[in-house]
Amino acid sequence: MVNGLLLLHTSPVHVPVFDALRDRCHPGAGLRHLVAPHLLDRARAEGPESVAPALLGLLAEAGPSPVLVTCSTIGAVAEALAPALGVPVLRVDRPMAAAAVRTGPRIAVLATVESTLTPTGELLAEEARAAGAAVSVRTQLVAGAWERFEAGDAQGCLARVAAAVEAVTDADVVVLAQASMAAAAELAASRIPVLSSPAPGLAAGLELVSRHTA
Numbered sequence: 001m002v003n004g005l006l007l008l009h010t011s012p013v014h015v016p017v018f019d020a021l022r023d024r025c026h027p028g029a030g031l032r033h034l035v036a037p038h039l040l041d042r043a044r045a046e047g048p049e050s051v052a053p054a055l056l057g058l059l060a061e062a063g064p065s066p067v068l069v070t071c072s073t074i075g076a077v078a079e080a081l082a083p084a085l086g087v088p089v090l091r092v093d094r095p096m097a098a099a100a101v102r103t104g105p106r107i108a109v110l111a112t113v114e115s116t117l118t119p120t121g122e123l124l125a126e127e128a129r130a131a132g133a134a135v136s137v138r139t140q141l142v143a144g145a146w147e148r149f150e151a152g153d154a155q156g157c158l159a160r161v162a163a164a165v166e167a168v169t170d171a172d173v174v175v176l177a178q179a180s181m182a183a184a185a186e187l188a189a190s191r192i193p194v195l196s197s198p199a200p201g202l203a204a205g206l207e208l209v210s211r212h213t214a
Helices: 014-025 037-046 048-062 075-079 094-103 114-131 145-150 154-167 198-213
Strands: 005-009 031-035 067-069 089-091 106-111 136-141 173-176
Touching (some): 005 014, 005 198, 014 031, 031 048, 037 048, 037 114, 067 198, 075 089, 075 114, 094 106, 094 198, 106 154, 114 136, 145 154, 154 173
Parallel strands (some): 005 067, 067 089, 106 136, 106 173
């Protein structure tokens, strides 16, 4: 029996963000949260593929629900586990990446964790191939932002991300690679479209639930 949408997070800060987004845009939708910070720690130290066995065990134990993975670093690894789990698995940044490819060919990617850059670049290339679009992707690590995030200074982290957004002048679209960066889009004064993953990702995840239970 499907029990709503299962969200896998690697930080507890995402839980209230997605609950608030649900309440605002999808009232009444059933969400379950699974928080596993150790997966990101391991992925950063040993590579994303290293978390596959532990990730499979966690998701299998959580029960048969469609899964939305909110960590960009391990998103591709999680999606590859869908056949073994027997349920749809979606990385939260896939709908954002598809939107970025539609927006324009010059894509600037900002991230606060280096381990996110390669998976996000690969995702954008995948979505570009699917759309038959030619894109150029430039990635940038926002210096000092993750240190502030880890220290509990969310606003300090977002301020650094917003400043980095404002410094981008030669792109058609800016992609905020991690869900934790989303609020920076509202802080930045930029004429370039700035895309974040939580809202389109949650909408797509809930659509998976609807299709899976139909």
